[in-house]
Every structure is written in C-alpha cells, then in structure tokens.
Amino acid sequence: MITNCKLTVLAENKTTQTKYKVEHGLSLLIQADNNSYIFDTGKTNLFQQNALIMNKSLSEIDGVILSHSHYDHTGGLEFLYNKQVYLHSSFFNKKHKKINGKNVFIGIRYIEKHYKNRNNLHFNYIKDNNDLANNIKIISNFKNNDAQDYFYVQKGSDIIKDTFEDELVMTIKTDKGLIIITGCSHNGIIPIIKKCIAEANSHNIYALIGGFHLSKLKESEVKKIAAQIDKFKIQNIGISHCTGDALIKYLSHGNVFNFNTGDIFTINE
Numbered sequence: 001m002i003t004n005c006k007l008t009v010l011a012e013n014k015t016t017q018t019k020y021k022v023e024h025g026l027s028l029l030i031q032a033d034n035n036s037y038i039f040d041t042g043k044t045n046l047f048q049q050n051a052l053i054m055n056k057s058l059s060e061i062d063g064v065i066l067s068h069s070h071y072d073h074t075g076g077l078e079f080l081y082n083k084q085v086y087l088h089s090s091f092f093n094k095k096h097k098k099i100n101g102k103n104v105f106i107g108i109r110y111i112e113k114h115y116k117n118r119n120n121l122h123f124n125y126i127k128d129n130n131d132l133a134n135n136i137k138i139i140s141n142f143k144n145n146d147a148q149d150y151f152y153v154q155k156g157s158d159i160i161k162d163t164f165e166d167e168l169v170m171t172i173k174t175d176k177g178l179i180i181i182t183g184c185s186h187n188g189i190i191p192i193i194k195k196c197i198a199e200a201n202s203h204n205i206y207a208l209i210g211g212f213h214l215s216k217l218k219e220s221e222v223k224k225i226a227a228q229i230d231k232f233k234i235q236n237i238g239i240s241h242c243t244g245d246a247l248i249k250y251l252s253h254g255n256v257f258n259f260n261t262g263d264i265f266t267i268n269e
Contacts, residue, residue: 001175002135005267006031007209007259010050011042011076012240015261020050022261025072026183026211026241029056032172035133038064039170040183041076048079050261063124065138067183068167069095074108082120086132088140088166089125094154095162103152103159126168129199135173142167142187142195151186162186171196174267177206177235184211184242190228197232206267207236209259215244226250238265 011027025042029051038061041047051058063084067073069091077085095107115121124130130138142164153162164186172179180196182189189212197203208229214222222244229237230253238259239248248256259265 002032002172003175003268004031004033005172005174005179007179007181007238007265008054008056009240009259009261009263010038010047010054010056012259012261014258017262019053020262021046023072025075026067027073027076028181028209029058029061030170030172030181032133032136032174035136036061037132037170038080039181040065040067040073041080043072043075045076045079047076054262063132065132065168065170066091067169068164068186069093069108070184071106071109073183077115077121078109078119080119080121083122084124085115085121086124086126086130086138086168088168089127090166091125093166096152096154096159098150098152132170137171137199139169139171139192139196139199140167141165142169142191169196171200173200173202174206176267177204178202179207179209179267180205182208182210182212184213186213189213190225193229193232203232205232205234207238207265208234209236209238209240209265211241212239212243212247214247215242217244217246219246222246223250226252229253236265238263 008029023043026040027042027047028039030037066087096103097106151162152159170181178200235254237256240259
C-alpha cells in the first residue's frame with residue numbers, strides 16, 4: 001500500500017490564495033511515496049507558473065496522465081518535454097461541442113506527430129486498465145449511461161455523439177483506503193466510482209478528488225447524485241473544476257471541501 005501521498009492543485013478554476021493565477025481547466029500534481037505524476041495539464045502553461053510559485057519541480061515526474069482530450073485538460077501539454085504520457089488509444093479523435101447550433105472544436109490543439117517530434121513526448125496508449133506503479137492504476141472503459149447531447153467526436157468523416165471512450169481515471173491504494181482522481185467524469189461520477197471499486201476489490205474509499213461534471217445539471221438532479229455518492233461512505237471528497245456549486249450543499253457524509261488552485265490534500269505527511 002501507498003503510505004505517503006500528496007495531491008496539489010497546480011491549476012483550476014478558482015483559488016482562495018491571491019498569489020496563484022487561475023483558468024478554466026484542471027491540473028494536479030500527484031506525489032505517492034517515491035512516484036510523482038501530473039494529472040492533466042490545464043488550458044495553458046499556468047500549471048508550470050503556479051508550480052514555480054509553490055517551489056514544486058516538475059522536471060523529475062514519472063509521467064503525465066491525460067483524463068480526456070478536451071482543451072482545458074490538455075493545453076499545457078505543449079509546454080512539457082521528454083515525458084512519458086499516458087492516454088487512451090482513442091485520445092486523438094477530434095472533439096467538438098455544439099454551441100448555438102454549431103459544432104465548435106474543443107479538442108487537443110495538435111496532432112500526435114507534433115508532440116512526438118517537437119516535444120519528444122512518448123505516448124503510452126491505454127485500452128483498458130494500466131498499472132503505473134505498485135498500487136497506482138489508470139482505469140478506463142466505463143459504462144456511459146449519460147452521454148451529453150452537446151458533446152461530439154469525429155471518427156473518420158462522421159461526427160457522432162461523444163461517449164468519452166477516451167476518459168481515464170487514476171486510483172491509488174493507500175493504507176487508509178482508495179483514492180479516486182477524476183478529470184471531468186464525463187462518463188458519470190457514479191459509474192466511475194463503481195468501476196474503481198470493482199477494480200480495487202474494495203469499498204473503502206478514502207478520497208474522491210476532481211471534477212464531476214455536474215455544473216450544467218438542475219439542482220434537483222445534483223441532489224439525487226449526492227444521495228448516491230453518500231451511499232459509498234467516502235471519507236474525503238475534494239470538489240474541483242466542472243463540479244459546480246450545488247453538490248457540496250447536499251453531500252452529508254465525510255469531509256467535503258472545495259479543492260482549488262494551490263490547495264493540498266495529504267495522507268500521512
């Protein structure tokens with residue numbers, strides 16, 4: 001089991017600390033025993049700017065995990081060099097969002113070859129699940145029961161509804177329980193939690209951290225999801241990015257907190 005773990009928000013929509021800048025996006029620094037990873041890179045190189053203010057070195061990280069290929073989670077990739085990058089095998093399919101009746105491109109900025117040649121990035125493609133290190137995993141292939149009708153993906157010459165087959169989630173088994181780290185939870189936070197529990201063979205969730213993509217839902221729907229989350233008896237829930245403001249009002253179990261730029265969540269440190 002992982003005994004020491006620290007999660008630091010490098011970039012996110014909000015902050016309570018004026019020394020940090022914010023943007024619509026998400027980037028986390030994950031430090032687990034002797035391993036360290038960047039989980040998503042935000043929209044720009046803001047994650048690096050904030051890391052400098054935090055006196056955090058990103059030069060020796062073991063890898064970069066990209067939760068999905070929307071611009072607000074991948075824009076900072078072009079500012080990284082010589083890194084191992086973990087992403088789903090369908091990651092480079094072009095992503096769109098319907099805005100005012102028009103399909104607007106919202107995917108990763110460049111094609112795969114650009115990052116390989118310019119940034120010397122090595123891509124590790126995930127098709128199912130992958131062990132990053134002992135007790136650290138990438139989980140994928142969720143059962144999407146709620147594909148949003150305004151997100152689309154291009155496959156060949158067709159633009160179809162996006163079921164987010166490229167979505168990845170990170171899990172860490174600690175001596176206090178499982179940590180689940182999400183980017184946007186486009187596949188639905190409940191199916192994601194269930195899949196992570198099944199893969200870990202444990203119902204003991206110490207922390208659920210990240211974006212849950214509930215900001216566009218009616219408050220009555222968020223309330224129902226909160227009741228479902230409560231059933232998992234999660235000890236700590238850190239809310240970021242696209243979760244919205246309603247969920248925190250309705251969760252009644254565990255330590256629930258906003259997890260914004262500059263915030264830190266630690267275990268045994």
